[in-house]
């Protein structure tokens with residue numbers, strides 16, 4: 001199995017540390033607001049990675065964190081804590097805000113059929129682990145204190161700091177107009193521990209060797225990924241915007257202590273634009289899954305839409321584009337419902353191999369998670385199957401294929417329901433009417449079935465197949 005490894009900027013074969021178990025760490029949400037469509041592109045794509053690993057017979061230990069403290073409004077460690085700020089605005093405690101959005105996040109994961117990670121870990125449950133890691137960094141001389149502010153990481157002490165993101169630190173330093181924090185030694189330095197403000201008690205704060213405060217954003221991912229997956233693990237994932245700061249800082253923190261690489265593979269999901277614009281708070285274009293569902297598109301359609309773009313490409317989201325995704329899902333479901341209506345075995349024997357088809361889609365996904373290619377291939381297959389007569393003897397292989405598609409892509413083709421006996425009887429009645437050339441009465445039944453969302457297609461061989469209408 002191959003993925004694009006940001007570490008070496010090329011597609012590489014995955015060779016796990018442990019033969020059959022792959023450790024994966026995914027940077028999760030900061031739980032201060034609804035996650036928007038851009039976030040969900042990222043998490044669905046990570047789910048595809050996990051599913052493809054599983055299809056390759058790996059057991060996956062998937063750890064995802066929840067940032068419920070320490071993410072400041074500015075990535076330069078300035079400004080307010082996003083969760084505390086929201087809490088004051090809504091007259092609730094930071095704990096309540098974090099709990100509310102964590103639950104919403106997990107519920108939405110389920111809605112989009114994203115597998116549950118083996119562990120979902122919260123920053124606030126791992127304060128001691130984070131403090132211990134900062135103590136180690138302090139002992140090794142990587143930290144300094146800014147009075148009244150916090151404990152900072154001195155990036156000039158970590159010689160490979162610029163390596164991961166190909167940063168040009170000299171240019172960064174020379175080009176800076178003003179230092180947001182004049183006490184920082186280097187522009188790229190970042191907070192490991194922030195002190196609580198003197199004039200105000202925070203909802204979330206802890207004792208530490210340096211004083212009461214809270215951890216910086218980056219230290220949680222170093223502390224928790226290493227705690228659950230080891231000093232070096234297989235795959236670290238996140239959004240592409242994590243590369244120059246968050247992931248660069250994670251590597252600086254972890255490798256400074258362990259002298260080992262944090263992960264062997266880094267997989268990043270590219271940006272998503274909404275109506276051709278970057279998603280931002282000021283543009284209010286961060287549409288949520290709930291809002292899209294309110295427009296009449298199911299979570300299944302949204303997931304299908306996400307599968308239509310490759311994780312390395314810049315994807316465009318618009319509500320209009322969802323219509324095409326709904327059509328594609330419909331096409332696959334029309335194929336899936338054929339399992340309820342196999343034809344009698346007839347002479348024109350088909351050589352169609354569902355087993356080969358299943359292997360082919362696993363191969364396509366295993367080659368750098370090419371979900372758009374898989375969908376294009378499946379459209380072809382759906383057309384062929386619809387034109388072929390699916391016979392009783394083909395059914396077990398066909399069902400295996402549907403199961404493979406569902407496991408790999410997270411679709412729910414296998415659970416498309418059958419029609420009721422009452423509707424089956426109506427279809428039979430219509431067939432009889434057609435045989436007797438009473439087309440007017442046959443058409444009346446066809447119209448009636450549409451009110452039950454069932455549509456009929458008369459095949460050239462006089463057989464009729466049904467499908468659920470969109």
Ligand SMILES: [Zn+2]
Pocket residue numbers: 026027028221246
């Ligand atoms: Zn992270």
